[in-house]
Amino acid sequence: MGLEIKNLSAGYAGQAVVKNLSFSVKEGQIVGLIGLNGAGKSTTLKQVIGLKQPLAGSLSLDGQTLTANPAEYKRNLAYIPEQPVLYDELTLDEHLHLVLAAHQQDDAAHWDKVQELLALFRLDGKGHWLPQHFSKGMKQKVMLVAAFALDTPLLVIDEPFLGLDVLAQKQLITLMKEKADNGTAVLLTTHLLAQAADYVDDFALLEDGEMTYFGSAEGLATSRQLTVDHLDDLFS
Numbered sequence: 734m735g736l737e738i739k740n741l742s743a744g745y746a747g748q749a750v751v752k753n754l755s756f757s758v759k760e761g762q763i764v765g766l767i768g769l770n771g772a773g774k775s776t777t778l779k780q781v782i783g784l785k786q787p788l789a790g791s792l793s794l795d796g797q798t799l800t801a802n803p804a805e806y807k808r809n810l811a812y813i814p815e816q817p818v819l820y821d822e823l824t825l826d827e828h829l830h831l832v833l834a835a836h837q838q839d840d841a842a843h844w845d846k847v848q849e850l851l852a853l854f855r856l857d858g859k860g861h862w863l864p865q866h867f868s869k870g871m872k873q874k875v876m877l878v879a880a881f882a883l884d885t886p887l888l889v890i891d892e893p894f895l896g897l898d899v900l901a902q903k904q905l906i907t908l909m910k911e912k913a914d915n916g917t918a919v920l921l922t923t924h925l926l927a928q929a930a931d932y933v934d935d936f937a938l939l940e941d942g943e944m945t946y947f948g949s950a951e952g953l954a955t956s957r958q959l960t961v962d963h964l965d966d967l968f969s
């Protein structure tokens with residue numbers, strides 16, 4: 734079923750900056766939410782992850798609405814924020830155990846996957862480290878390990894590539910595709926449009942808080958007389 738957004742309006746102090754937004758991210762689908770700075774991407778993601786209640790409209794995830802069942806709705810999604818969020822006093826392992834517990838996922842059943850992801854991002858052997866020992870990119874990788882270790886119907890990623898080295902960027906794209914292949918709905922924001930064309934199924938384009946396009950990379954490029962290779966010129 735995945736994520737369904739219907740007639741969503743969202744904003745601040747009662748003023749809508751995202752207006753009448755409707756689209757869905759189905760099981761196994763990767764959708765890239767794109768737009769210029771201030772277009773409303775982060776505001777939309779804040780609604781999707783249940784940080785704020787909508788001004789109007791509704792969100793549902795596998796049939797659960799945010800309004801009717803906020804706890805269940807939030808447990809069903811994994812979220813990778815743009816800025817890593819770690820607790821100063823928790824070691825890497827403690828953080829990962831906490832994330833699994835918060836999502837009510839069986840710790841023992843997921844720990845092998847955690848180890849595999851730690852090794853992939855070259856964080857193995859660092860389970861006892863505190864956040865102060867990690868570089869910015871390493872902190873971002875901790876967020877990736879935590880989110881990809883979870884089994885949730887929805888994965889939400891805000892600006893996934895910031896601070897990641899080229900190797901980690903490639904690994905992240907592979908992981909996103911694997912998640913989608915296993916039936917997870919994936920919603921991400923990115924400014925790297927030509928790169929995203931290689932792995933998203935659809936783009937949702939926001940302009941001044943309104944969705945002006947939803948569909949394939951090819952369709953988006955054609956609508957602006959561009960080729961997919963030149964999608965980064967979309968806003969030129």
Ligand SMILES: Nc1ncnc2c1ncn2[C@@H]1O[C@H](COP(=O)(O)OP(=O)(O)OP(=O)(O)O)[C@@H](O)[C@H]1O
Pocket residue numbers: 745750768769770771772773774775776777
């Ligand atoms: N906390 C806030 N209070 C008031 N207005 C806000 C707040 N956060 C964002 N806005 C406004 O909402 C609009 C949409 O901002 P948003 O952060 O959603 O854009 P964005 O597409 O994520 O941009 P970026 O690419 O820069 O991250 C902008 O006009 C912004 O000024």
